[in-house]
Amino acid sequence: MKKSVLDPQGAAVEKALAALGYGNVGRVRVGKYMELLLEKASEEEASAQVEEMCRRLLTNPVIEEYTYRIYRADDGVDK
Amino acid sequence: MKKSVLDPQGAAVEKALAALGYGNVGRVRVGKYMELLLEKASEEEASAQVEEMCRRLLTNPVIEEYTYRIYRADDGVDK
Numbered sequence: 258m259k260k261s262v263l264d265p266q267g268a269a270v271e272k273a274l275a276a277l278g279y280g281n282v283g284r285v286r287v288g289k290y291m292e293l294l295l296e297k298a299s300e301e302e303a304s305a306q307v308e309e310m311c312r313r314l315l316t317n318p319v320i321e322e323y324t325y326r327i328y329r330a331d332d333g334v335d336k
Numbered sequence: 337m338k339k340s341v342l343d344p345q346g347a348a349v350e351k352a353l354a355a356l357g358y359g360n361v362g363r364v365r366v367g368k369y370m371e372l373l374l375e376k377a378s379e380e381e382a383s384a385q386v387e388e389m390c391r392r393l394l395t396n397p398v399i400e401e402y403t404y405r406i407y408r409a410d411d412g413v414d415k
Contacts, residue, residue, distance in 0.1 A: 270370070273393055279385065281375040290369035291349070296360040306358065314352055 258288055262320045291315065294330060303327045337367055341399045370394065373409060382406045 258264050264286050271285040293310075295303045307325050316323045337343050343365050350364040372389075374382045386404050395402045 267370075270394070271372075274372075274389060277389075277392060279389060281377065282372050282389075283375060284371070284373040286371045288369040288371075290367040291346075292363070292365045292367075293350075293353075293361050294363040296362065298360065310353060310356075310358060310361075313356060315349070 258286055259320055259322055288321070300327050337365055338399055338401055367400070379406050 258267075266287040267285040270287060271282060274282045274285070293307075295306060298306060304327055307327070311323050311325070312318070337346075345366040346364040349366060350361060353361045353364070372386075374385060377385060383406055386406070390402050390404070391397070
């Protein structure tokens with residue numbers, strides 16, 4: 258979520274945390290996390306494909322920002 | 337989400353990606369991402385507090401796993 262976009266879920270979490278005594282917690286933002294396995298792709302191909310999928314389907318550029326990291330399946334996704 | 341737990345949102349994303357021609361994408365899992373700012377906490381305090389908040393409110397241990405990273409606000413959260 259972009260900073261300028263209202264995040265009611267984040268606000269609810271912040272309020273619930275405060276009610277539990279965690280008054281030192283602020284600026285709570287809730288977003289989405291995704292894990293995908295890309296078969297037979299080099300790091301460069303994976304990176305290009307992820308960018309394209311984010312643009313075409315996975316993100317809403319009006320309200321969301323995104324970042325991603327590429328791992329080899331044998332040292333990340335499989336664990 | 338634990339691997340053993342059904343993730344209908346991930347399955348829907350995987351299907352939509354396949355329909356767009358991304359047939360090489362598998363094992364899609366959708367989860368939550370949260371950012372929180374903890375005021376006046378050392379790294380050790382922050383870590384302990386995050387663990388506690390995850391246990392008490394932020395995660396459902398029956399179906400979810402979690403990981404977290406601690407950053408100093410001046411080199412992370414504020415950007």
